[in-house]
Amino acid sequence: MSEKANSNIDKTLSVLEVISKNSKGLSLADIVKFVSIPKTTAFRILEILTAREYVTWNKENERYSIGIKALEIGISGLIGQDIVDVSIPYLQELSMNVGETSFLAVYNNGDVVYLYKAEGTSSIQTTARLGSRRPAYCTALGKVILANLPIEETDRIFEKKLSKFTEKTVVERIKLYEEFAKIRTNGYGVDDEGIEYGLYCMAVPIYNYTGNVIAAISVSGPIKRLNENKENIIEALTNVGGMISKRLGFVKAMKSRYSE
Numbered sequence: 001m002s003e004k005a006n007s008n009i010d011k012t013l014s015v016l017e018v019i020s021k022n023s024k025g026l027s028l029a030d031i032v033k034f035v036s037i038p039k040t041t042a043f044r045i046l047e048i049l050t051a052r053e054y055v056t057w058n059k060e061n062e063r064y065s066i067g068i069k070a071l072e073i074g075i076s077g078l079i080g081q082d083i084v085d086v087s088i089p090y091l092q093e094l095s096m097n098v099g100e101t102s103f104l105a106v107y108n109n110g111d112v113v114y115l116y117k118a119e120g121t122s123s124i125q126t127t128a129r130l131g132s133r134r135p136a137y138c139t140a141l142g143k144v145i146l147a148n149l150p151i152e153e154t155d156r157i158f159e160k161k162l163s164k165f166t167e168k169t170v171v172e173r174i175k176l177y178e179e180f181a182k183i184r185t186n187g188y189g190v191d192d193e194g195i196e197y198g199l200y201c202m203a204v205p206i207y208n209y210t211g212n213v214i215a216a217i218s219v220s221g222p223i224k225r226l227n228e229n230k231e232n233i234i235e236a237l238t239n240v241g242g243m244i245s246k247r248l249g250f251v252k253a254m255k256s257r258y259s260e
Contacts, residue, residue: 019055087116115215
């Protein structure tokens with residue numbers, strides 16, 4: 001491919017990218033300014049993109065917006081993303097950096113189901129196994145997911161009597177809702193021996209392109225060691241959760257229904 005062709009492709013993609021980042025649309029002058037290309041070049045690119053429905057033109061406000069074809073391609077790619085495949089390299093690096101075991105889990109009918117596990121240099125044995133289930137209300141993974149689900153779902157779960165797995169398992173509905181509110185504020189949740197003695201876990205949610213929480217990742221280890229390194233682990237977890245969510249199409253500017 002010639003250098004000129006590469007340059008044209010680069011300019012076209014730059015135009016698409018800048019339009020996609022502005023939900024209210026951009027004028028021709030805005031696009032020329034942001035992409036730093038001649039007006040005639042920008043107009044020629046926009047004519048082609050509009051004809052192919054990658055961009056739409058609003059005659060009333062004279063602005064260009066992202067078109068249906070671009071949305072179709074983007075959504076098709078996002079739907080095809082497998083959360084486990086996307087998460088594996090990030091969780092492996094996370095466990096290597098913090099030295100502890102990390103997990104990926106999804107929610108299913110009141111439980112969390114473990115989909116992936118990465119072990120660090122200081123990992124300890126836990127009863128959690130791939131494919132196994134645990135009640136969501138007593139795990140850090142489950143709590144960060146429940147905290148972002150509709151209240152109708154959490155009420156449904158709490159209609160049944162909740163079992164205590166240790167003396168520190170929280171089973172009172174009010175206390176759990178208070179914990180969920182704290183999770184939504186802080187962006188992470190913890191499990192302090194709520195499911196297994198000696199085990200401390202921290203978890204963050206994973207969002208998809210719709211802005212919904214679809215999974216969670218966690219770091220688990222002995223209480224003393226994780227508390228000593230809590231701030232660093234939370235920072236690492238939050239960063240990894242953000243990167244996985246971004247790979248799944250989540251835009252950070254999206255607002256949760258709880259953040260209003």
